[in-house]
Amino acid sequence: MSDTNGAGRSLTLTIVGCGTLSKAIISGMLKSGNTNPKSVLLLPTHLIACVTRESSANSVQEALGPLTTNLKILQNGNLEGVREADVVLLGCKPQMVGQILSENGMSEALEDKLFISILAGVPIRQIQDILTNNGTRPQSQPTKIVRVMPNTASAIGESMSVITSSPGLPKELDEFVTWMFDSIGRTVKLPENLMDVSTALCGSGPAFFSLMLESMIDGAVAMGLPRKEAQMMAAQTMKGAAGLVLQGEHPALLRDKVSTPGGCTIGGLLVLEEGRVRGNVARAVREATVVAEQLGRGVTGVNGTRF
Ligand SMILES: NC(=O)C1=CN([C@@H]2O[C@H](COP(=O)(O)OP(=O)(O)OC[C@H]3O[C@@H](n4cnc5c(N)ncnc54)[C@H](OP(=O)(O)O)[C@@H]3O)[C@@H](O)[C@H]2O)C=CC1
Numbered sequence: 001m002s003d004t005n006g007a008g009r010s011l012t013l014t015i016v017g018c019g020t021l022s023k024a025i026i027s028g029m030l031k032s033g034n035t036n037p038k039s040v041l042l043l044p045t046h047l048i049a050c051v052t053r054e055s056s057a058n059s060v061q062e063a064l065g066p067l068t069t070n071l072k073i074l075q076n077g078n079l080e081g082v083r084e085a086d087v088v089l090l091g092c093k094p095q096m097v098g099q100i101l102s103e104n105g106m107s108e109a110l111e112d113k114l115f116i117s118i119l120a121g122v123p124i125r126q127i128q129d130i131l132t133n134n135g136t137r138p139q140s141q142p143t144k145i146v147r148v149m150p151n152t153a154s155a156i157g158e159s160m161s162v163i164t165s166s167p168g169l170p171k172e173l174d175e176f177v178t179w180m181f182d183s184i185g186r187t188v189k190l191p192e193n194l195m196d197v198s199t200a201l202c203g204s205g206p207a208f209f210s211l212m213l214e215s216m217i218d219g220a221v222a223m224g225l226p227r228k229e230a231q232m233m234a235a236q237t238m239k240g241a242a243g244l245v246l247q248g249e250h251p252a253l254l255r256d257k258v259s260t261p262g263g264c265t266i267g268g269l270l271v272l273e274e275g276r277v278r279g280n281v282a283r284a285v286r287e288a289t290v291v292a293e294q295l296g297r298g299v300t301g302v303n304g305t306r307f
């Protein structure tokens, strides 16, 4: 994405709630240099970032300011930002969605606009219900809602973004959303009933993999490797294994290929199996899926123990 080009029709993208993930997405887009006019008719050339606190505004300026000259930051100015927008990206916490979207004038300001939500656990239906006050105040031109679950690797163009659109999304807008998230990694389109598990796998995934990395690094440090080298070596090894799987290698065959009979890999793997790592990792994904589903419903104490 560039802030000065004539490739496609330029538009204003307003980010309501510009925190960790939104900054990663926008910085990734700005760094991607994706201005291929054949791939998109619309280009987000102007950005408006909405937050409430001054510290957040400063953090947005620090992260995105050096990457574009067309950035406006609004503190407590969601409605103004949405009114000026062609496309809105909602990046607040799931618990804030009701308060933000039921602000007076917000439903009207969002009429007919493309609205991309990256919120965990908040279904498209819930957003429609808030905007129409549960169907009692229909919009004359309904907001065109798309739900996307990207991840924090957006910042380096390595996101895995899962996209679910409302039925009937115009082709031009569908292409725009795909272009936007293709520019920061891979995309896949899935039905909305798979969004919570996608959130657990891809949204939370970087944190789960980081835990594995930390454990591997600690083990190597314990056996004498300097931490700096161990960190780089572990991360590159994870990247290499992921690269092989992305090229079509089956994970179980990859594991077998590395496990020389009577060798060290099978010894290590069996220790992992004794610790029930497989079941526990799978359980973490299952747990995060259940929790994700509860976030949008405003359930409190979602991480209270279930036992
Ligand atoms: N972090 C991640 O890796 C992932 C996050 N997500 C989803 O992304 C969303 C954001 O998560 P994350 O970026 O981690 O959260 P952050 O807390 O970092 O970001 C939330 C942002 O919303 C702003 N905000 C809060 N209240 C308002 C308001 N009333 N009006 C405007 N802005 C407001 C906050 O700034 P301020 O406090 O100044 O208002 C902050 O900038 C969540 O819904 C989460 O489920 C999904 C996948 C991965």
Ligand SMILES: O=C(O)[C@@H]1CCC=N1
Binding pocket: 120, 199, 200, 203, 204
């Ligand atoms: O932890 C969370 O709730 C968000 C959603 C997925 C990743 N972070």
